[in-house]
Structure formats: structure tokens, C-alpha cells
Amino acid sequence: MLSYWKFHRLKLLSIITCAHAGLLSYLLAGALKPLDEFVILDILGEGGSAMMAFIWICLILKSRPAGRVTTLLTAGLGCVFFSLWMDFLDEFMQLPEALHWDHWLESTPMPIGLLLLTIGLYHWHREQLGLNQQMRKRERLFREHLHFDTLTPLSSADYLKRQIELERKRYLETQQTFSLIVVDMNDFAVLNRVHGHAEGDRVLQAVSQLLIMNLRQHDLLCRLAGDRFVALLPNTGTFLAQTLAQELERAVRHFAYKSQSHGETLTLSITAAVCIAGDESAEQVLERLQSALAQAKQDTLRRAA
Numbered sequence: 001m002l003s004y005w006k007f008h009r010l011k012l013l014s015i016i017t018c019a020h021a022g023l024l025s026y027l028l029a030g031a032l033k034p035l036d037e038f039v040i041l042d043i044l045g046e047g048g049s050a051m052m053a054f055i056w057i058c059l060i061l062k063s064r065p066a067g068r069v070t071t072l073l074t075a076g077l078g079c080v081f082f083s084l085w086m087d088f089l090d091e092f093m094q095l096p097e098a099l100h101w102d103h104w105l106e107s108t109p110m111p112i113g114l115l116l117l118t119i120g121l122y123h124w125h126r127e128q129l130g131l132n133q134q135m136r137k138r139e140r141l142f143r144e145h146l147h148f149d150t151l152t153p154l155s156s157a158d159y160l161k162r163q164i165e166l167e168r169k170r171y172l173e174t175q176q177t178f179s180l181i182v183v184d185m186n187d188f189a190v191l192n193r194v195h196g197h198a199e200g201d202r203v204l205q206a207v208s209q210l211l212i213m214n215l216r217q218h219d220l221l222c223r224l225a226g227d228r229f230v231a232l233l234p235n236t237g238t239f240l241a242q243t244l245a246q247e248l249e250r251a252v253r254h255f256a257y258k259s260q261s262h263g264e265t266l267t268l269s270i271t272a273a274v275c276i277a278g279d280e281s282a283e284q285v286l287e288r289l290q291s292a293l294a295q296a297k298q299d300t301l302r303r304a305a
């Protein structure tokens with residue numbers, strides 16, 4: 001409750017104030033009905049509906065950031081809630097015959113609320129289309145995953161091996177080779193030591209997102225172990241794989257990651273290596289990939305020396 005109270009307190013306060021104003025108006029202008037005029041079924045039905053509308057408001061505010069769509073949905077549901085609330089109060093209070101404002105307060109907010117809710121839902125739909133577009137890039141990651149890594153949203157080495165076996169079958173049918181890129185963070189043990197393991201975890205999460213965004217829609221990124229990732233590139237030759245690997249290295253080098261503790265920019269870098277595969281078992285391919293990485297690490301060290 002507290003987290004969304006901070007962002008949406010104005011909206012919630014307006015709704016609660018309106019509800020209190022309605023109650024106060026009834027108390028000032030009307031009188032309590034005798035007990036035998038209470039209709040239990042109406043009280044339960046109208047009170048329950050008002051309560052549900054309020055719960056919907058809380059759920060919307062809890063699950064959405066502040067913005068136009070949230071405001072429209074809350075305003076719409078707020079009007080619906082107010083209408084139902086006035087209807088509920090009507091069950092307990094009797095107003096003088098000459099007064100008619102209770103009918104207005106019961107009936108007018110409902111259609112206005114439904115109109116606002118409809119506009120809000122329409123914009124929510126448009127917003128969702130935009131989000132779907134963004135998510136499509138990561139679709140292969142989220143589909144059919146039995147083995148998710150607990151830290152990053154990537155699949156594990158087991159899933160990667162199964163995917164390599166599938167690519168191998170495809171190779172036997174179509175003769176189309178595929179490539180793999182292995183990526184390893186440089187000096188990650190030092191980063192852990194200097195900035196703490198929790199910061200290291202956040203770096204791994206951020207880097208995995210960055211790598212995903214720099215791969216193509218049909219590529220698959222897995223976390224092999226620790227600070228090591230593997231991208232499976234279907235139907236891709238060595239030249240294109242090398243180009244992608246260089247792009248990944250560049251993306252990480254230019255990534256201005258900010259530490260959570262002090263907000264300073266941490267310099268991150270990776271070493272990437274590539275291998276092309278066809279008719280080989282997953283173990284064989286991964287072994288070759290690890291050797292290519294070891295070689296690339298040595299080259300990097302030699303260049304730095």
C-alpha cells in the first residue's frame with residue numbers, strides 16, 4: 001500500500017474526500033431511516049459493488065505508474081465508486097421530499113465514469129500495443145522456458161544445449177550452419193570485490209538486458225555460468241557472427257552503468273569469441289567455444305600488456 005500511496009496519494013485523497021463529502025451531505029440534510037426500512041439485500045449489493053470499485057482503483061494504482069492512462073482509469077472508476085457509494089448511503093438515510101440532489105449524485109457520475117473508463121481502456125490498449133512491440137524482441141527468451149536463471153531473465157546452460165541439438169537437426173535437414181557467440185565479463189571478480197556481490201548481480205542483470213537489445217529477434221541469449229553468456233545465432237555465418245560479437249563488445253564498452261550505492265559510472269567490458277557449428281554435439285560445440293574464448297582472453301591480455 002505504502003509504495004503506491006507515495007505516487008498516487010492525490011488521486012486516492014480526492015476519492016476519499018468525495019466519499020466523505022457525500023456522507024456529510026446526507027448527515028447534514030437527511031435523517032436516519034427506521035431500522036425496519038433497511039433492505040439487507042440492497043445494502044449488501046450496493047455496498048459490495050462500491051467496495052469492489054474501490055478495490056479495483058487500488059489494484060490499478062498498485063500495478064501502474066502515474067500517467068494519463070492511470071489518471072483516466074482512476075477518474076472513471078472513482079466516479080463509478082462515488083455513484084455506488086451514494087446509492088449505498090441512500091439505503092440508510094432519508095432526505096426531505098423537496099431535495100433532489102441525491103438523485104443527481106447517484107445517477108450522473110456513473111455514465112461519466114464509464115465514459116472516462118472507456119477512454120482510459122482505449123489508451124491502455126494502445127499503450128499495450130507499444131509494449132508488445134518492445135517485448136517481441138525478447139519473445140524467444142520467454143517462450144517454452146523450463147529452466148530460467150534465477151538472477152537474469154535468461155535460460156540456463158541446459159536449455160542452450162537443447163537448442164543447439166535442435167539447430168544441429170536443422171543443419172542435417174537443410175545444411176544451414178549456425179553460430180554461437182560466447183561473452184565473458186572482464187575483471188568481474190574485481191568488480192564484485194570492490195563494489196560488493198549485490199552490485200555485481202545488478203551489473204549481470206543490466207548487461208544481460210543490454211546484450212538482448214543488441215541481438216536480433218530470433219537470436220537466443222543464455223547465461224552459461226557466472227559472468228559468461230552465450231548467444232545462439234540461427235542460420236548465421238562466421239562473418240555476421242563476428243560483426244555481432246564486435247557490436248556487443250562496443251555496446252558494453254559504451255554502456256554508462258551507474259552503481260546503485262553511490263551512483264558513480266562503472267567501466268564495464270567483455271571479451272567475446274565466435275564459433276560456427278553444424279553437425280556437432282552440444283558438448284563439442286561448447287568445448288570449442290570455450291577454447292575460442294580462452295584464446296580471445298589471452299589476446300586481450302597480450303594487447304593490454
Ligand SMILES: Nc1nc2c(ncn2[C@@H]2O[C@H](COP(=O)(O)OP(=O)(O)OP(=O)(O)O)[C@@H](O)[C@H]2O)c(=O)[nH]1
Nearest residue numbers: 151184185186187188189190192197200201226227
Ligand atoms: N555478483 C555475482 N558474481 C558472480 C555470480 N556468479 C559468479 N560470480 C563471480 O564472478 C567471478 C568470475 O570470476 P572470473 O572467472 O575470474 O572472471 P573475471 O574476474 O571476469 O576474470 P577474467 O574473466 O579473466 O577477466 C567470480 O568472482 C564469481 O564469484 C553471480 O551470480 N553474481
